[in-house]
Amino acid sequence: MTAHDPVIACGNCPIRHNAICAECEADELSMLERAKSYKTVPVGTPLARAGEPLSHFSSLVKGCAAMSRTLEDGRRQTVGLLLPSDFIGRPGRATSPFDVTALSEVTLCRFERTAFERIVRDTPHVASRLLTMTLDELDAARDWAVVLGRMTAREKLAAFLLNLAQRQRSIRGMARPSGKILVALPMSREQMGDHLGLTIETISRQITALRKDGLIEVPSRQDIRILDYDALAFEAGDDGDGAPIA
Amino acid sequence: MTAHDPVIACGNCPIRHNAICAECEADELSMLERAKSYKTVPVGTPLARAGEPLSHFSSLVKGCAAMSRTLEDGRRQTVGLLLPSDFIGRPGRATSPFDVTALSEVTLCRFERTAFERIVRDTPHVASRLLTMTLDELDAARDWAVVLGRMTAREKLAAFLLNLAQRQRSIRGMARPSGKILVALPMSREQMGDHLGLTIETISRQITALRKDGLIEVPSRQDIRILDYDALAFEAGDDGDGAPIA
DNA sequence: CGTGAGATTGAACCACTTCAACCACGGTGG
DNA sequence: CCACCGTGGTTGAAGTGGTTCAATCTCACG
Numbered sequence: 001m002t003a004h005d006p007v008i009a010c011g012n013c014p015i016r017h018n019a020i021c022a023e024c025e026a027d028e029l030s031m032l033e034r035a036k037s038y039k040t041v042p043v044g045t046p047l048a049r050a051g052e053p054l055s056h057f058s059s060l061v062k063g064c065a066a067m068s069r070t071l072e073d074g075r076r077q078t079v080g081l082l083l084p085s086d087f088i089g090r091p092g093r094a095t096s097p098f099d100v101t102a103l104s105e106v107t108l109c110r111f112e113r114t115a116f117e118r119i120v121r122d123t124p125h126v127a128s129r130l131l132t133m134t135l136d137e138l139d140a141a142r143d144w145a146v147v148l149g150r151m152t153a154r155e156k157l158a159a160f161l162l163n164l165a166q167r168q169r170s171i172r173g174m175a176r177p178s179g180k181i182l183v184a185l186p187m188s189r190e191q192m193g194d195h196l197g198l199t200i201e202t203i204s205r206q207i208t209a210l211r212k213d214g215l216i217e218v219p220s221r222q223d224i225r226i227l228d229y230d231a232l233a234f235e236a237g238d239d240g241d242g243a244p245i246a
Numbered sequence: 247m248t249a250h251d252p253v254i255a256c257g258n259c260p261i262r263h264n265a266i267c268a269e270c271e272a273d274e275l276s277m278l279e280r281a282k283s284y285k286t287v288p289v290g291t292p293l294a295r296a297g298e299p300l301s302h303f304s305s306l307v308k309g310c311a312a313m314s315r316t317l318e319d320g321r322r323q324t325v326g327l328l329l330p331s332d333f334i335g336r337p338g339r340a341t342s343p344f345d346v347t348a349l350s351e352v353t354l355c356r357f358e359r360t361a362f363e364r365i366v367r368d369t370p371h372v373a374s375r376l377l378t379m380t381l382d383e384l385d386a387a388r389d390w391a392v393v394l395g396r397m398t399a400r401e402k403l404a405a406f407l408l409n410l411a412q413r414q415r416s417i418r419g420m421a422r423p424s425g426k427i428l429v430a431l432p433m434s435r436e437q438m439g440d441h442l443g444l445t446i447e448t449i450s451r452q453i454t455a456l457r458k459d460g461l462i463e464v465p466s467r468q469d470i471r472i473l474d475y476d477a478l479a480f481e482a483g484d485d486g487d488g489a490p491i492a
Numbered sequence: 493c494g495t496g497a498g499a500t501t502g503a504a505c506c507a508c509t510t511c512a513a514c515c516a517c518g519g520t521g522g
Numbered sequence: 523c524c525a526c527c528g529t530g531g532t533t534g535a536a537g538t539g540g541t542t543c544a545a546t547c548t549c550a551c552g
Contacts, residue, residue: 069392071483077395079388090381097385127373134380135336139343141387142325146315148394149323149443153540189499197395202540204500221499221549237317399508435531445509450532467517467531 005038005107018085019059019109020133023125031123035115040107047088047106048096056110057089063106064186067098068194078195080141081186083167087133089113091120103186148197151237156196157206158236161216165226181226182219210235251284251353259355264331265305266379269371277369281361286353293334293352294342302356303335309352310432313344314440324441326387327432329413333379335359337366349432394443397483402442403452404482407462411472427472428465456481 010016010029021032038061041047047065048054060082067080079098082088088100094113111119120127147159165183185192189200196203207224210216215232217225226232256262256275267278284307287293293311294300306328313326325344328334334346340359357365366373393405411429431438435446442449453470456462461478463471472478 067388069389071392071396073483075396077392079391090385092378092381098388121374124370124373127370127377128367131373131377131380132338134377134384135338138380138384138387139336141384141391142313142344143315145325145387145391145394146317146323148391150317150321199541200499201501201542205540208500237319446531447510447533448508451508454532 005040007033007036007038009033013061013109015059015061015085015109020087020126020129021059023129024123025125028123028125032111032119032126035111035119037110038107039110040105041102043102043104043106045102045106046099047102047108048098048100050097050099051095053094054089054096054113056108056112057087057091057116058108058110060084060086060088061107061109063102063104065100065102065106066187066191066195067100069098076194077197078191079144080137081164081167081195087130089116091117091130103191153196153198153202153206154209154235155237156198157192157203157210158215158232159238160192160196161224161226162229162233162236162238165229179229181229183224183226185222185224251286253279253282253284255279259307261305261307261331261355265355266333266372266375267305269375270369271371274369274371278357278365278372281357281365283356284353285356286351287348289348289350289352291348291352292345293348293354294344294346296343296345297341299340300335300342300359302354302358303333303337303362304354304356306330306332306334307353307355309348309350311346311348311352312433312437312441313346315344322440323443324437325390326383327410327413327441333376335362337363337376349437399442399444399448399452400455400481401483402444403438403449403456404461404478405484406438406442407470407472408475408479408482408484411475425475427475429470429472431468431470 010021010033013019013021016022021029024032039058040062047058050069062084065082065086065088066078067082068076068078070076082100088096088108090096120130147156151159161183164185165181168183169181187195189203192198193200193203198206207216207218210232211218214227215235216227219225256267256279259265259267262268267275270278285304286308293304296315308330311328311332311334312324313328314322314324316322328346334342334354336342366376393402397405407429410431411427414429415427433441435449438444438449439446444452453462453464456478457464461473461481463473465471
């Protein structure tokens with residue numbers, strides 16, 4: 001039932017230096033290599049469901065996923081956007097507290113749960129990397145709380161676009177962007193709304209507003225070109241030296 | 247200039263089984279004992295400032311503190327409420343990304359930064375506990391994002407009171423509360439607003455509304471008695487089996 | 493082409509904010 | 523001992539940003 005992808009060598013892995021394996025030496029890498037398996041799933045696939053057991057932990061190798069919670073009445077909030085090198089799962093706990101859904105076709109580097117927990121226990125380089133990544137995610141989650149709690153719709157959208165631009169650039173290993181940047185939107189307007197705590201209509205209106213103000217271009221439904229990075233950063237309430245945008 | 251408190255034995259420490267030392271054996275504890283120092287500061291003291299270096303990491307032993315960010319125009323968002331056993335500081339990074347302020351008189355169990363980073367490296371029981379605590383905080387931060395992004399003022403306040411009730415009970419080692427519970431508010435209405443992403447006036451109005459609806463009593467400015475835990479949980483959008491409130 | 497899902501736009505509404513007045517209480521000094 | 527502030531909290535009335543409801547548009551895919 002589960003079709004597994006061929007396992008590629010860690011040495012050739014695109015997320016080798018960013019994922020949980022980033023600090024590993026050659027011998028540790030070959031140990032991970034024996035434990036891992038790959039899996040590619042189509043867009044829309046649930047990778048985890050809130051409260052339900054998770055048989056595997058994974059690193060996201062390719063594609064994009066969202067972590068979210070849905071309230072009983074249908075309101076949904078995305079609490080994290082997962083891009084390549086991000087980790088899915090919570091060592092020490094068998095269930096995920098959130099839903100995780102593939103926003104595009106996604107390739108995962110997977111480890112059986114208990115095997116991975118043993119690896120974390122026995123491999124300080126993995127444990128230490130996991131701690132660093134978790135601390136980074138915690139900072140990002142708290143930064144996002146500032147956006148959700150205190151920013152206007154326009155500021156939220158600007159912050160989101162900047163955040164996405166930065167993360168997409170950093171995956172491709174580029175410096176802080178400036179000037180014109182094409183941002184690939186890996187999600188629908190509805191999912192953007194769920195991420196920003198806004199309705200689909202507000203998202204649409206704010207995109208139009210930023211476009212009419214000459215801050216962005218909208219070449220297609222799933223692309224936005226930032227025309228002036230610094231001006232957009234100003235819209236997001238970032239005065240350049242102050243607090244990070246998320 | 248810094249008056250240090252007498253160092254109390256880890257064995258008698260009120261947070262012995264919840265803080266970063268929770269997993270430590272006797273010999274590890276005595277190693278921590280040699281490195282630690284105590285400090286008590288009055289209400290309002292800044293324990294860390296966003297972007298500025300932090301000389302010590304600490305566990306909060308007694309009292310209450312808030313982690314927050316203030317935007318240039320004065321808008322503020324609290325991103326975490328720190329209660330006894332919570333950890334302040336970020337191993338691997340010299341600066342705090344947020345302000346931390348004492349909401350009451352606070353007693354800290356402190357470790358010099360680089361010494362603590364060495365301890366984390368050399369003591370798997372501390373590193374592992376730190377990872378667990380960080381993962382728990384990450385879940386809590388994401389739960390809070392749902393509150394900030396998708397809940398109404400009334401739901402936010404209910405969720406806050408429940409969260410506070412649970413955490414205050416768990417510090418005193420009690421089971422899930424039900425029926426009447428007295429919650430000590432460690433903060434002003436303004437700080438509650440900053441935490442919930444609301445104005446002081448809205449906080450006040452919603453407290454009045456919950457009181458008039460018979461869900462809470464307000465014996466004093468800094469106390470709220472929950473009259474019916476389950477009814478309040480319902481107000482917070484928690485149907486009892488579903489998602490946690492934070 | 494025709495269809496339908498996703499996106500945009502418009503208009504009315506409402507929850508929360510803003511601005512402003514008033515109240516309660518604790519501390520201070522006459 | 524009590525009038526006088528001052529600070530923090532409550533309440534009221536008006537304003538507004540974002541939602542809701544609804545119509546129209548776009549374009550990928552039969």
